[in-house]
Amino acid sequence: MTDLHSAKEYEIESDNDVGLAFIRAKVNAYLSITARAEVRRDHVTAAEIWKPTDNMWTAGTRFSPSRLLQRLTLRIGCWKNH
Numbered sequence: 001m002t003d004l005h006s007a008k009e010y011e012i013e014s015d016n017d018v019g020l021a022f023i024r025a026k027v028n029a030y031l032s033i034t035a036r037a038e039v040r041r042d043h044v045t046a047a048e049i050w051k052p053t054d055n056m057w058t059a060g061t062r063f064s065p066s067r068l069l070q071r072l073t074l075r076i077g078c079w080k081n082h
Contacts, residue, residue, distance in 0.1 A: 001046060003058040004066040012037045018072065029081040035072040042069050
């Protein structure tokens with residue numbers, strides 16, 4: 001989720017290849033994902049999945065019209081567990 005007033009929408013339009021990394025230090029595990037991003041203006045779904053912690057990334061309330069969703073289509077994933 002991102003905010004309409006952030007630059008994220010334009011960054012994704014310019015280059016929609018994104019990378020995500022997740023680490024679980026307790027078990028020494030790592031997940032790396034490469035994906036294609038797409039921004040969607042779906043206020044109903046945004047309100048359904050909204051959590052109070054989302055206010056870190058977006059302003060307003062659960063039903064704020066300035067919330068944008070980022071849809072990711074997986075291209076490559078790598079899981080390492082040592």
